[in-house]
Amino acid sequence: MFEAMAMALTRLADPTALGMLLLGVVVGTTFGALPGLGSIVALSLALPFTFGMDPILAMYLFAGIMSSVTFGGSVPAILLNTPGTPPNAATCFDGYPMAQKGEGARAVSISATACFVGSLCGAIVTLLLLPVVKPIVFAFGPPEFFWLVVFGLVMIAFASRANMVKGLVGGGIGVMLSLVGYSEIYGTFRFTLGSDYLWDGIPLVPFVVGLFAVSELISYSARGGATVARDGAARINWRGQVGMGIRDVLSRPGQWIRASAIGAGIGIIPGLGGGVASFMSYFVGMQRTKEPELYGKGSIDGIIASETANDAKEGGALLPTVAFGLPGSPDMAILLGAFILHGLEPGPLMLRDHLDLVYALLFGIVFSQLATSGLGLVATPWLARLSVLPSRWIAPFVLVLVFLGTYMVRTNIWDVCMAVVAGIFGYLLRRYGFPLITIVIGYILGPLAEKSYLQSMQISDGSLMIFVTEPISAILMAGTIITILAPIIAALRRRRPGDST
Amino acid sequence: MKPRIGGDFWFTAFLGLFVVLCLFEGRNLPENLQLATNIAGYTTLVLIVLLLVGTFKPDLLSWTEMALQDLWGGSGEERRPPPEERQGPPPWRGILKSMSYAVGFLALAFAFGFYLIPPIFLAFYLVVEAEARPFPAIAWGVGATTVLTTGMRLANVEVWAGAIPEFIPGYLGGSFIPPI
Numbered sequence: 001m002f003e004a005m006a007m008a009l010t011r012l013a014d015p016t017a018l019g020m021l022l023l024g025v026v027v028g029t030t031f032g033a034l035p036g037l038g039s040i041v042a043l044s045l046a047l048p049f050t051f052g053m054d055p056i057l058a059m060y061l062f063a064g065i066m067s068s069v070t071f072g073g074s075v076p077a078i079l080l081n082t083p084g085t086p087p088n089a090a091t092c093f094d095g096y097p098m099a100q101k102g103e104g105a106r107a108v109s110i111s112a113t114a115c116f117v118g119s120l121c122g123a124i125v126t127l128l129l130l131p132v133v134k135p136i137v138f139a140f141g142p143p144e145f146f147w148l149v150v151f152g153l154v155m156i157a158f159a160s161r162a163n164m165v166k167g168l169v170g171g172g173i174g175v176m177l178s179l180v181g182y183s184e185i186y187g188t189f190r191f192t193l194g195s196d197y198l199w200d201g202i203p204l205v206p207f208v209v210g211l212f213a214v215s216e217l218i219s220y221s222a223r224g225g226a227t228v229a230r231d232g233a234a235r236i237n238w239r240g241q242v243g244m245g246i247r248d249v250l251s252r253p254g255q256w257i258r259a260s261a262i263g264a265g266i267g268i269i270p271g272l273g274g275g276v277a278s279f280m281s282y283f284v285g286m287q288r289t290k291e292p293e294l295y296g297k298g299s300i301d302g303i304i305a306s307e308t309a310n311d312a313k314e315g316g317a318l319l320p321t322v323a324f325g326l327p328g329s330p331d332m333a334i335l336l337g338a339f340i341l342h343g344l345e346p347g348p349l350m351l352r353d354h355l356d357l358v359y360a361l362l363f364g365i366v367f368s369q370l371a372t373s374g375l376g377l378v379a380t381p382w383l384a385r386l387s388v389l390p391s392r393w394i395a396p397f398v399l400v401l402v403f404l405g406t407y408m409v410r411t412n413i414w415d416v417c418m419a420v421v422a423g424i425f426g427y428l429l430r431r432y433g434f435p436l437i438t439i440v441i442g443y444i445l446g447p448l449a450e451k452s453y454l455q456s457m458q459i460s461d462g463s464l465m466i467f468v469t470e471p472i473s474a475i476l477m478a479g480t481i482i483t484i485l486a487p488i489i490a491a492l493r494r495r496r497p498g499d500s501t
Numbered sequence: 502m503k504p505r506i507g508g509d510f511w512f513t514a515f516l517g518l519f520v521v522l523c524l525f526e527g528r529n530l531p532e533n534l535q536l537a538t539n540i541a542g543y544t545t546l547v548l549i550v551l552l553l554v555g556t557f558k559p560d561l562l563s564w565t566e567m568a569l570q571d572l573w574g575g576s577g578e579e580r581r582p583p584p585e586e587r588q589g590p591p592p593w594r595g596i597l598k599s600m601s602y603a604v605g606f607l608a609l610a611f612a613f614g615f616y617l618i619p620p621i622f623l624a625f626y627l628v629v630e631a632e633a634r635p636f637p638a639i640a641w642g643v644g645a646t647t648v649l650t651t652g653m654r655l656a657n658v659e660v661w662a663g664a665i666p667e668f669i670p671g672y673l674g675g676s677f678i679p680p681i
Contacts, residue, residue, distance in 0.1 A: 052657070164569035165548055165555075165562070172545025173516060176523050179537060186531045190538075191523060196680040214603060221602070221630075222595035393633075396626040397645060399603060400619045403610060404649050408658050412679050413611060420607050424600055431590050432509045442541075450537040457533065491571055 008359035011056055012367060020057045021368045024064015029372060031065070032072020032085055039069035039085060040437075041216055043334040044209045045398070047341065048405040055342045056360050062338060063364025066331055067119055068372040070310045074111040075376070078303075079104050087310045090278040094295065094302035101298055109245020110300060111307045112376035114256060117249060118308035119369035121260030122267065122315025123362050129319055130351075130358070140347070142455035143466050145324070147476035149449040152326040152441065154483055167438045170429065174442025177202055185454050197414050201447075204337045205409045206418035208440060213402050214423020215430055221395035242377050248300045255285065255301050256308045263309030267316025281309030314365055322350050322358045325448065333440050341409070510556050517549040602626065614663030615653075616672050619646040 011017050024046075031042035042065045050058035073085035078095030091111065098107040140148075153171065180191045181201030192198040249256060259281045266277040285305030286295045295302050320326045325346035327333035339346050344354055351358065406419045426436060460466035468474050520542050527538035555562025590596075602622075610618040623642030627633040633641075653660050667675025 163566075165552060165566055168569075169513075169516065169545055169548045169552065172520070172541045172548070175537065175541035176520060176545065179523075179541075183534055186534055188530060188534060190530060190534065191526055218596060218599040218603065219591060222591040222599045390631060392631040393627070395599075396602075396623050396630075399606065400623060400645065400649065403606070404615060404619075404653065407615070407661055408653060411659055411661070413661055413664075413676070414679060414681055416607060416610070420603055423603065427596070427600075428512050431596075432512050446537065446541065453536070454533060487571075 004355035005359050007356040008056075008363050011356075011360060012060075012363060017057060017060050020060040021064045021364055022371060024061045024066075024364075025068045025368050025371050025375060026064075028065035028068030028368075029072035029375065032069035032088075033075050039066060039331045040334055041213045042069060043331055043338075044205075044212050045401055045405055047209070047334065047338055048205050048407075048409040050338065051341060051409045055344065055354075055357055058338065058342060059357050059361045060364045060368075062335055063361050064368040064371075066314050066335070067115075067311065067365045067369040068375075069331075070307070070314075071112060071115040071369075071372050071376050074115070074307055075108060078107045078111060087278040087306075090282040090306035090310075091303055093282070093306075094297070094299045097296070097298035098300075098303070103241060103298070105241035106245045106248070107303055109242045109377060110248050110303045111245075112373040113246045113249040114259075114304045114307040115311045115376075116369050116373040117256045118260050118263055118311035119314065120366055121257070121308075122264045122312035123366045124315070125260075125264040125312070126315045126319050126362055130323075140324075140472065141470070142452040142459060143470055143473040144476060145347070146449060146452040146456055146467065147473055147480055148324050148326060149445050149452060151476065151480045151483065152445050153449060154480060163433050163435060166432075166434045170434045170436070170438035171442040173434075174439035174444075175446035177207075177439075178443045178446035179450070185451075185458075197412075202443075203410070203415055203418060204340065206406050206415040207422050207443065208334060208337060209402055209406050210419035210422025211426035211429075211436055211439065213398070214419055215426030215436070217395050217399055217402070218423060218427045219430065220391050223391060246377075249304055252301065252304060255304045258288070259285065259305045259308035260312040263312030264316035266309070267313035268319050277309040277313040278306040281305045311369065315362065318358075318361060318365075322346055322361075325350075327441065327444065333437070333444055336444060506556060510553065513549055513552045517546065517553065520546050520549060610661070610663075612664055614673060614676065615661045616646070616650060617663070619649070 012021075027046060028039065028042055031045075032039065043062060046061060046065060050061060053061075069085060070087060073088035074091045074095065077088040077091040079099050095107045095111065098104065153175075178201070180198055182189055182192075182199050189199070262281040262284060263277045266280060282302060282305045285301055289295065289299070289301050291299065291301070314331075317327070317332045321332040321336060323346075325336065327336050336346060339350070344350055344357065402419060403416050406415050407413060409415065429436060429439065456466050457464075466473070468477060523538060524542040524546070527535050527542065530538065551562060551565060555565075606618065606622050609622070620639070620642035623645060624635070624638040627638035627641060628635055631638075650660050662672055662676045663674045664676060664678055665674040667673075
């Protein structure tokens with residue numbers, strides 16, 4: 001373990017690795033600051049460019065992007081009431097009122113410091129839990145994995161909170177799309193429509209890039225104009241407030257420790273995203289604060305609560321992603337794709353054979369967050385100016401990046417066509433309210449569930465008892481069933497006697 | 502009130518058709534491979550039918566949605582749509598124009614490759630849509646393409662030169678079209 005840690009830390013001293021981290025920070029902060037283009041778009045864009053790269057360098061690039069996007073998104077959220085990424089919406093509640101009072105730089109400084117603190121706490125939680133998780137992970141066979149993946153699929157319901165029916169439909173469609181291709185176990189083609197291209201299934205990179213990046217670009221460029229008003233940014237005076245913001249965070253350890261615990265805890269649960277972490281932390285913070293009346297009017301505690309949890313979530317979400325192959329957050333679903341692209345299999349083998357990569361990712365997140373926060377404290381005026389660039393200046397460059405990036409993975413021009421088709425499909429899904437993230441969860445977890453089910457059946461000679469007789473498997477099954485039934489029982493208890501509705 | 506059958510209805514119906522076709526095709530698969538198709542397919546189909554029926558019986562859909570939200574949606578997170586969602590989706594005209602740019606760029610890049618089309622596309626888009634002056638737009642287009650294609654060549658990636666017959670070896674035309 002310590003050897004792997006040392007190797008990951010040693011690699012950080014390598015100028016190429018540092019360069020990758022900083023590149024990730026620049027890309028992540030930029031995409032975070034541009035409303036609509038969040039971490040998923042940034043990660044899916046970077047994904048094909050890492051093909052053929054040393055995996056550890058690719059991990060540093062991803063770490064740089066993942067840790068910097070949320071801070072980037074907080075800048076327009078605070079200064080212009082426009083969240084760069086959905087989880088930053090909670091930051092708008094108090095960040096924007098502070099900016100309106102002429103304390104924008106202080107709020108950005110609070111965000112930068114809170115992001116670093118949250119990231120550090122999230123990484124510490126993962127570091128502490130990794131050794132504990134490892135022996136359990138090694139006890140996992142196909143039946144145990146089956147229940148874990150089923151648990152992840154159940155999380156589709158939680159991931160589609162805002163639009164439950166359509167979210168569940170999206171999850172189902174994702175699973176159906178994942179079934180396309182050749183089944184190695186049975187030597188049969190499924191839903192390939194006679195196409196050679198679909199023998200390997202719908203390829204991950206073009207599908208994800210199209211679904212998120214191209215669909216967002218279609219919407220983003222069609223909206224036209226500047227993403228935020230130029231006159232809004234012109235009023236801001238930053239100087240002198242940076243130190244105040246740092247002191248605000250450091251003098252409130254209770255706030256950021258609680259927010260970090262909430263963020264890391266939510267990150268560990270597969271399928272839940274940063275939105276849940278930041279909002280839940282915000283609401284818990286509101287209940288616990290001595291000054292609840294300040295919430296929504298420029299509360300320092302409010303910004304700390306949302307931004308700390310938002311970044312602590314990354315470390316927590318890494319744990320189920322690397323240990324079980326279950327994405328702890330939407331960005332981790334893309335990261336899972338990156339692991340597969342680099343020939344790495346998340347799960348027990350990853351912890352045994354590539355522990356250095358896991359640590360590289362963790363340390364990368366902390367170091368790049370340090371760089372991001374430093375960058376944020378120094379360069380906020382330039383970031384804000386980026387947010388006021390017209391979308392029509394940005395969209396064509398991103399589209400060219402998407403095309404070349406998608407092509408690079410397999411040098412197959414049909415992959416670019418697939419990305420465009422997936423983009424148009426993704427836009428329609430988006431427009432009609434089907435959450436894209438549930439489709440990706442279904443698309444990634446569907447084949448894993450089927451594979452572990454079929455392997456279990458082969459091990460047990462076709463007996464379903466294998467799913468209940470193994471102790472860990474039985475515990476996981478019970479956990480999954482409780483997760484499904486507990487809210488139903490709770491709802492039935494809440495219902496008053498004689499209430500007909 | 503007369504139910505409004507819009508794009509939402511037809512798109513949901515299209516998804517339903519896709520699921521039905523998968524279920525129909527899945528009947529020819531080995532029994533164990535049918536399992537995933539059937540579980541995901543029939544569950545999704547029921548929900549799609551619910552969405553379609555909800556167009557005519559909105560109360561049924563909202564009741565189901567509320568019941569599901571009540572059960573699994575209680576995360577404490579308030580639904581606060583992003584600003585663009587609050588403004589409503591962009592008009593179809595703009596969307597179709599954006600899609601046309603993407604599809605047009607794809608078609609031209611397919612035919613003429615990544616050396617020729619990206620700088621033309623970038624310059625054209627910047628001049629027409631962003632109202633940039635021609636010279637800086639061309640400079641940006643050529644510069645960005647040079648950086649990207651050089652990066653690809655440094656990474657030993659063969660840049661797509663286009664499906665047209667070879668015109669300038671390695672740069673324009675003559676690329677091998679993979680089987681589809």
